[in-house]
Amino acid sequence: MNINVRILTKSVSQQYAFKRIVTFSTKPTQQAAVAAVPQQQEVTGPSVRKPIVPAHYRFVYPEFLPDPKIEWRNAIREKLERLDMLDRRRQIELPEFYVGSILAVTSSDPHAAGKTSRFVGICIHRERCGLRARFILRNVIDHQGIEVVYELYDPTIQKVEVLRLEKRLDDSLFYLRDALPEFSTFDENMEAEPLEEGAPVPINDIKVVLRPRPWLERWERQNLLGVANIEQYIKDKHRKSAEKVQKPWEKFDLMKQYRATIPEEEQKEIFAEVHTELHTLELQRKRNKRKRTFVKPKHLA
Amino acid sequence: MNQADVSKLMSQLRIAVRPTKRNLKNPDGPEGRLLKLRKTVTALVKHERIELYYNRADEARGYAELLISNAIRHGDRHKATMELADYWLLEKQLVHKLFKVLVPRFENSTVSYTRMFKAPRDYPGMYYRKSVLELRGNPYPALIPDNSQNRNLLHNVLLDEARKEFRREKLASLANKLAAETENATASTIETPAQAPVTDPQSEQSKQAEEAPKA
């Protein structure tokens, strides 16, 4: 037996010699390096997630996105906060609203006579994220300008109604403080103006008329779209100094924008986590609204 | 606790991003910094591999990555992206390169579009760290040797042994088969006994030759 093996090994080894699979060497194989690149390309991009989150969610629920400041990011805290926010949203209807919308906030107030207070006003600013999300309402009551800061997830808030859902031309309306009072005067007993379902949120392109200087801020430097008469009150020196502080290069500063935003992939992940819950809450709210509108006339009749 | 800017949507970078920018020491302030980085980004797109100081390379890398990712995301019909490309690429033929060469190259990529290596610095010279910044898939020879074929690596040793094992088994089975055939042949014709002593030393040699690479 053994002999026979020996007979054959030579011929067989010759047969297989040119087919030896590996040629070991410490030099880099040129072919392998070249092949590596197309192999990477063959791999398909990140797989598409199952729940399809609407693109407008980041405008409707901006507070679900964390602070983009890298030092302050903490995945666990963010996640816990999101859970708490959903918990709060299950308890109370927190509608979609934007800067420029008119809101009525009813909150419990231990100092007030009925232990609740209701404040109607235009939302002039939204800031902060997570459970700390807050907004500022402004109104002029009895010729006295009043502003109130509310936290969106404050447990003492009992009701948030959107009386008029609209946007303005600017991201924050602090210039209403320097505008004529009629531009921030809203009736306290205003009726809610419902928007058609599925209609886009209208943009109110009203131009606000400012009071003469002195102002609280240098509005001429802020490229405001919603102000009508800024040119009327500024002199050449103001124009010059405003030009000097402009930063036209910032729209090309990609990394600055990147550091101020949450990247799309991360947004998808975050909203995929909360989407189903938010969606069911939305549907529930719609159903309740329909029920209410249906029942009301019958009772009256 | 500021709200994230939602007006813009950007793709996630596959590189490590520093929490803050480097100012890159410029008398013209932030604008001068961008003008400086513009040259680096242009050079990177043009030459695909450049050697420069580490800090500047690291800053420019983010801008180059975002420029490519924006170009992939929006395509060349998007006005804002075109403006960006126009700003960042000083030589205008590179705008074509960006949209016609780099975008197809990186479209389905799952890794970063650029690579950065630390480079040695000249000994009596500037102290600054140096680096090499390159686009992936460039035509130059690779900077890092590919050592995956090194025969002393454990997986290669194991693979090698497995192959040998496989060959040995195959040979044995072949030999068995042939032996069976020859036995059948001897049963029929009586001519074979002379062959055995002749082939013996040859097979010995071949066995030794096979054992040599093992050692």
Add this chain to the structure above:
Amino acid sequence: MAQILLRNFTRAGNAALLTKGTSCSSITGTSAEPGSCQLHTTPACCEIRKLARLRVVDNSDLGKRAMAEGRPPRCIHVYNKRGVGLIGDKVLVAIKGQMKKGILVGLKQKQRIKQPQFDSNNLVLIDDNGSPLGTRIHVPIPTVLRTILKEKTLAKGADYTKVLAIASRYV
């Protein structure tokens, strides 16, 4: 020159500064004194301190006349330990050459969450016993004042709750 500087300094208290970060650099001041130069050498002060201008919001004769003349009262003392007037604090004001006491019922300063912040620093004039000089307050006042003034009444002996009685509206 000294007078001008002094005047500007006093207006600092009235400067409506609601946001800390953004507005400190602006050239601010009220239009109470038209024609005065707007020279500022220091960032505007957001607090009710000594020499801050206030706005009388009740219908007392003295207050009405002072406001109509464009010479609003200025705070010359704040009756607390900090020297900075907060809502419900008693202040001593110089109004039309007299010294009167008053209660702060609305501030421009940043307030706590859910508490209103006003576009002017509002004051209600009171006498030494705590009863107001006017009979009506014509702007809304914050609801916190109920609690604060009740507490102060107990602590100080003077009855400040009369101010609440003349309020027309709460916010």
